[in-house]
Amino acid sequence: MVPLSLTKSGEKVVVRSICGTGHLAKTLGQLGIIIGIELTIIQKAKESVIVRIGESRYALGAGAASMVLVEPRK
Amino acid sequence: MNNTTYPHQYLYGWTGIVTLTTGIAGIISIREGAGIGTGLFIPDIPGGCILLLIAALFATAVIKGRTDRPGWISFSYIGALLLVVFAGCAILVETGNFLTLIMEGEEAHLLTIVSSSFIWAAILAIPLLAGVSKLLYGCSCGGDCCE
Amino acid sequence: MKDIRILFAGNPNVGKTTLFNSICGVHQHTGNYPGVTVEIKTGKRQINGHSIIVSDLPGTYSLSAFTPDEQVARDALLSSGPDVVIQIIDATNIERNLFLTTQLMEIGLPMVIALNMCDLADEQGMTIDADCLERNLKIPVVRIVARKGEGVEELIKTIIQVSTHKTPAVHRAVEYPHSVTSHISEIGNYLSAHASLLGSLSPHYAAIRLMEGDEHLEKMLHEKGCTIPFIDTTDPAERDGIAEDILLARYKISEEITTCSVQCSMGRVMPGDLIDQVLTHRLFGIPIFLSCMWFAFQLTFSASNPFIVGIEYIFGYFTELMNSVDMDPLIRSFLSDGVIGGVGSVLVFVPSIFVMFLLLSILEDTGYLARAAFVMDRLMHSVGLHGRSFIPFLIGFGCNVPAIMATRTLQSRADRIITIITIPFMSCAARLPVYVLFAGVFFGAAAGNVIFFLYVLGIVVAILSALIFRRLVFKDEPSPFIMELPPYRKPSGFAAAVHMWFKGREYLKRAGLVIFGGVIVVWALATLPAGVEYGSADSLVGIIGQVFQPVFAPLGFNWQLVVGLIFGFIAKEVVVGSLGTLYGGEEMLESSLAADPTLHPIIALAYMVFVLLYLPCVAALGVIRQEMGTWKWTGIAIGWGIFVAYVFAFIIVHVGSLFIGA
The missing domain is CATH 3.40.50.300 (P-loop containing nucleotide triphosphate hydrolases)
Structure with a gap:
């Protein structure tokens, strides 16, 4: 498992864990970034990422990206 | 991927030419701005820097294109799009300046409207934009260009 | 019915x-x-x-x-x-x-x-x-x-x-796992006994909301002295677990319904993704954004110039017409100095403002602005701002009032306060006429570059202020940045033109009411007391200007400029309007400014910088008060603006005069 901030552009990954609780975890949950969901990394700029879930694209800043732990899709 | 089997080798080659012309246009603009130049083009240092930026986009497209076709498509598409849009803006800006001079009764040359180096660089980029935008939308419709 | x-x-x-x-x-x-x-x-x-x-x-x-x-x-x-x-x-x-x-x-x-x-x-x-x-x-x-x-x-x-249906609505129910439903009924039963507290909420629904973590409702019930079963008796970790089960149940039903009703070809590469890879590139992203902005400002200034010259002709024609007609000197002064001089000098800038609204609207429609927010997030984060603050900032270039309201999309109060304090440094459309006038008169061909510099300066000051407030006052990190990126769309020229028209019309209405009113006041003050030479140092406005002028003496502003600043508080457009009135009318404004011996390019620059930074207009002030919620922060925002404006203008005047060797 690695944080989303350490993935590479173009990778397809599966969310395995979301660190921390409180507002951030809930906000991610509302957007559909939940455990078991598959993400495509569209862009990596330093530690910020843009991910795609289905038809939605989200930009995550470094802080948010480091809290989402993922592993590559098999 | 081998370049010689490229189905779009001419378009790819054209990207290289556009890289050079855009870079040269940028350098000319900056030289004019610094006062050393032919006087044929409008001196414009910030504009020259923008041209160099676009040339860098094209260059990235050329380098990426050797191994990564979507990379070539995306970089050359954005480069050409920006260049053409900016050239349109440059024409409007110069037209505005020209009309202002005329209305204020000062001397103005109609040629200044087309003497921004953006325009000449952009004309060369139009075929690239047309070709690449087709490929870009081809990719999105599940075409084979990306695989 | x-x-x-x-x-x-x-x-x-x-x-x-x-x-x-x-x-x-x-x-x-x-x-x-x-x-x-x-x-x-x-x-x-x-x-x-x-x-x-x-x-x-x-x-x-x-x-x-x-x-x-x-x-x-x-x-x-x-x-x-x-x-x-x-x-x-x-x-x-x-x-x-x-x-x-x-x-x-x-x-x-x-x-x-x-x-x-x-x-x-x-x-x-x-x-x-x-x-x-x-x-x-x-x-x-x-x-x-x-x-x-x-x-x-x-x-x-x-x-x-x-x-018009009589029967109550029955929708599909979300199927929660048993662990959740048992707690829902437990809480629901408790709440049924206290139904009067819930208002229009049903106990069952209130129970679900409490389990999902509705802090607002929970606080309200606690204040009424309730001890809610499960919520108040279980440790937070277990509550979070239940909240997650609810979340998953919701996603499960969403997925189920989508699979049965939507068929599409998933997993393809979308053109938007490819475009994003370039526009949000870690090296190219920021330069691309800056070049777009640079062209937008060039267009705002140059493409509207012929229209400005045209409007100036029309006003010049009216002035001549009036001078040729015989009329009472007081009425003539009112018409030529007050109406044409004041309102005319503001109306002249309408074309620039129309062009600016058109360009902002086109950029908005494409979906690029959200990418720009992402590109800027790292930069914004490093100076202590939230990436989302970027969109209020961009709106602020049109008008600060909606920009300040747009800060409501920020989660943390610290992020919001810092953003609101810094928004007034974003140069709104109303300030543009001041720049166009002074840059045009004192900087000639370089006017476009000077105006670009002013916008950049506004951004730099905003960044510095954000740094100071974040490091020294709030001492925490901006909350994490998460934002949805909209799909790219081709901008519609028609929609953008419609938007430009409505925005521009608002500006014209303001020019008609607030600015006209402000200009009339300045004209009246410049005419009174009876018998003084119009707009001279002996008139009321001259006296007001001279009272405040010593404060601005270190900046080299003469009293006419000071009057402009004071009345600029009503609306920034009035700065130019009142100067138009004081400097002999719209037609004469440019030449009299250029001829004024107390003014030179450095002072003009300092004045433009002061106008950029000093004080939001009355309307913006009202919104700041409303969004801040306290006078304390409103006061800090205003005081900070005036302080920064003074310091920057002072530096420009004194460093600048070293260079020209004054």
Whole structure:
């Protein structure tokens, strides 16, 4: 498992864990970034990422990206 | 991927030419701005820097294109799009300046409207934009260009 | 017939405001990025004897209400008791939108779903079975294309039909696992005994909200002295676990319904993704954004110039006409110095402002602005601002008032306060005339570059202020940046032109009322007391100017400039208007400024910088007070602005005079 901030552009990954609780975890949950969901990394700029879930694209800043732990899709 | 089997080798080659012309246009603009130049083009240092930026986009497209076709498509598409849009803006800006001079009764040359180096660089980029935008939308419709 | 009150709910950027405009026939601003609507807007439409009252809510992903704009939406849904709730769903992204549907259904209000952007879904090769959706949710679904007005009439018919139903609405229920339902009934039973506290909420629904972590409701019940079973007796970790189970149950039903009703070719590369790889590139992103801005400012200045010259001709013609007609000297002075001099010098800049609104609107429509926010996030984060603050900043270039309201999309109060303090440094359209005038007179061909420099300076000062407040006052990190990126769309020249017209018309109205009024006051003060030479140092305005002038003496401003600053508080346009009045009218303004021996380019630059930074106008001040909630922070925001403006103008005058060797 690695944080989303350490993935590479173009990778397809599966969310395995979301660190921390409180507002951030809930906000991610509302957007559909939940455990078991598959993400495509569209862009990596330093530690910020843009991910795609289905038809939605989200930009995550470094802080948010480091809290989402993922592993590559098999 | 081998370049010689490229189905779009001419378009790819054209990207290289556009890289050079855009870079040269940028350098000319900056030289004019610094006062050393032919006087044929409008001196414009910030504009020259923008041209160099676009040339860098094209260059990235050329380098990426050797191994990564979507990379070539995306970089050359954005480069050409920006260049053409900016050239349109440059024409409007110069037209505005020209009309202002005329209305204020000062001397103005109609040629200044087309003497921004953006325009000449952009004309060369139009075929690239047309070709690449087709490929870009081809990719999105599940075409084979990306695989 | 009775009134039908309906609410538009939905995720951000699904076209709620577009539909609102289309039904109510008004023009509210829309944009292709999330969070354009931050307050409730209400409109009315008469149809077949029914009068439909529509309220457009801010977009929200859920009813959890983390940000003020989401709270506004939630409060309206839960407490205003509408007749029908319309959820607008983006047809290209049904699954994500259904999450909110699962929450809305549980409120128990009659609902209609408007499936918007069906044309885009078709284009992307998606087949949507609306009937299947309708059967599964037990909610009527209407296909619409709000942008073109397709399906809107049918939607209205359905709304009327639903609102006249006598039976209470029964929607599909979310199936929660047993662990959740047992707690729901436990809390629900407890709340049934205290139903009077809940207002219009049903105990069952209130129980679900409490389990999902509705802090607002929980606090309210605690204040009334309730001890809620489970919520108050279990440790937070277990509560979080239950909240997650609820979340998963909602996603499960959303996924289930989507799979049965939508067929599309997933997993392809989208052109937007490829474009994003370049526009948000870690090296190219920021330079590309700066070049776009640079061209936007060049266009604002140069393309509008011929129109400005044209308007100047017209006013010059009127001045000559008046001089040739015989009339009372006082009336002549009023017309030529007051009306033409003051209002004319403001109207001259209308073309620049129209061009600027046009360009901002085109940029908004493409969807690029949200990318720009992402590109700028790292930069913004490193200076202590939230990436989302970037969009209020951009709006601020048009007008600071909506920009300050747009800070409602920020979650943390510290982020909001810092953003509000820094927004007034974003140079709004009303300040542009001052730059165009002074840069044009004192910097000639370099005017465009000087104006660009001023905008950049505003941004730099905003960054410095943010750094100072974040490091010294709040001492915490900005909250993490998460934002949805809208799809790219081709900008419509027509829509942008319409938007430009409405914005520009607002400006013209202001020029007509506030600015005209301000200019008349300046003219009257310049004429009184009777008998003095117009606008001279002996007139009232001259006395006011001279009283304050010593304060500005270190900056080299003469009293006329000081008068401009004082009246600029009413609206920044009045700065130029009052100078026009004092310097002998619109026609003469430029030449008299150039001829004034007390002015030179350095002072002109210092003056422009001072106008850029010093004080928001009355309207912006009111909004700052409203959004800050306290006079303390409002005062800090104002004091900081004046302080910074003075310091920067002082530095420019003194460093600048070293260079010209004055």
